[in-house]
Amino acid sequence: MNDVVVGFIGFGLIGGSLAHALREQNPKHKLTAYCYNRNKVNAGLTKALQDGVLNDIVYELEDLGECDLLFLCAPVLSNIAYLAQLKSILKPDCIITDVGSVKGNICKEAVALGLGSQFVGGHPMAGSEKTGYTNSSSRLLENAYYILTPTRETKNSITDTLFQLIKSLGSIPILLNPSEHDDITAAISHVPHIIASCLVNMVRKEDNEDKMKTLAAGGFKDITRIASSSPVMWQNICLTNTDSILRFLDKYIHSLNEVKESLQLNREAAIFDFFQDAGEYRDSIPNTSAGLLNKIYELYLDIIDETGAIATIATLLATNLISIKNIGIIHNREFEEGVLRIVFYSQNSCEAAASLLRKHNYTVYER
Template identity: 65%
Template sequence: MDSITVGFIGFGLIGGSIARALKELNPKNTLLAYHYSKKKPSIGLIGAKEDRILDIITEDLTDFSVCDIIFLCAPVLSNISYLSQLKSIIKSDCIITDVGSVKGNIHKAALELNLDRNFIGGHPMAGSEKTGYESSSSRLLENAYYILSPTDLTPPDRLEFLRSLVVSMSAIPVIINAGEHDDITAAISHVPHIIAAALVNMVKDSDDPEEKMKTLAAGGFKDITRIASSSPVMWQNICLTNTVSIKQFLKLYITSLQDVSDALSSQDASYLFEFFETAGDYRDSLPVKVTGLINRSYEIYLDVIDEAGAIATVATLLATNLISIKNIGIIHNREFEQGVLRIEFYEEGACNKASLLLKKYRYTVYER
């Protein structure tokens, strides 16, 4: 692929990871990032410049007039506000895309600004509860789903350019419209984050002065609420921009909780059994099979290079050291997860032994 000029507005975990991937793809790519504050640039921006990932840090958006593509990587509401500022600056064939997990509002704004020939919604389904350029990696997008939502007026050649760019970063492009995207993410991401935060706040508000609940909380509670540690600003923005879809699925969830409450009151044993059985069956049918959230699982995640034999190499290394694997597989939806490859073990000792062994062989290992 020929060298391109790429602009970034917002430069944290996702923006930094995309920038790293693009620079590895072609060191001649010119990357610039916008510094919106008059204060000293952030540690992340300075670090990216020192790492030679960024070529230019600018306080003037007019410098983005040379960009072939611009990634909006700020919080959702901020991304929308930048569209109007960019309209009179960009060249006619520039692609503007975002990385937010809500598409409807920004698509509407692009339409109202007559930018629907330039704008293509984007949502890389990768990341972690950790934030900032310091946590970024060129492999963060590897084998991860990357949703693209074109407008009705998106030129086919621009969509194909962005699709090809996503593929070149080793991600998996999925093309769907904005409305369908927002319903999907509300159901599988946004409502679960609200639930996780609500559970944490319920325990916090119900605990006694000695904090016995906090002290004893482990295993299932930590597993199901881990995502509650994510950025409050980001989730505030998501809730304010995907309100309709979130309310739709939140209402369904509240109804299901009321049904469980009613079953408890009536001691409806058959309903409760079916409730847990159907949930367990569906959970086990997900692409990477895992144990239930309340059952303790022994698992590690690690980064692997996307090349033939990479998984086999890891499996062989563990097998030759007499470490049994329960499950192994690539994770394609890695929002708020780290590590491309997930390995599950039958017991804790094997998990710990595998972690030490893989670290010894220079693998980057993430433990839950």
């Protein structure tokens, strides 16, 4: 894309990371963010303006009328509500996209409003429990899968333009239809978040003397980490991807009942197969180590996507006698941090590596 006007509604972790990446790749683009309350200081927008990431902050939606590309980065329900307000404001050739993790509802609404030809649903598979512009980075999107879901009316030229733009930012664009996307994310993201929160709440209700909290570590913290994510965001997701979530929740509940029955009837073979099948499938997922309940000594870090970047890190660790168990780029980093994941054989090695890499000015995230 040539020099364009890019607008943002919602400017947190994902919006900020997109803006960082766009600014680095296209310094002449005009980046503008909408602030719905001119009487309340928005620290993130102010900081982005000071950083030179944003060119302007506007307080009226009408001021987004000149946008060539508009990212909706607010919570899912808010993004849907904004479409109706934007219909009479945006240019007919303005590309509209969002970054929410539910696509069916907003794609249907875009078509119903007559915006289907210029709308492409978007979902960058990257993120963190940490929120806000201050935690954003262009590296967040690098080598991450970025799902695009055109509506049935989206012009091919608009889909192609957005596809190439996302690719130029260092992400890996993938085209899916909205319903397929929502089923996939329900199974691998939405239901797991519900399960993690259920586990935490179960322990919370039973932990009268805080003994469980005191002893909780390792496996429990690993499999419930995502329960720390934004409750507003997950409320929105549950209210907009309800059908898919309910379908996979039913399958999960059925699986739990099968395990319960096997335990009640002391079915040794069934219990063994249950754990074996789960372990084999999980170990087949790229960039994984042992099963969820085993202690994993890992760290994540940001690296520049250039030839030799991983080799440089591996050499640095090797020359300091730090052994690596596994290393690889993370493509699906939703609610994860860092582009590169490194697994070690021991806690001491992990801590030594983190210290060494920080001394060499790498940004390191520890688990």
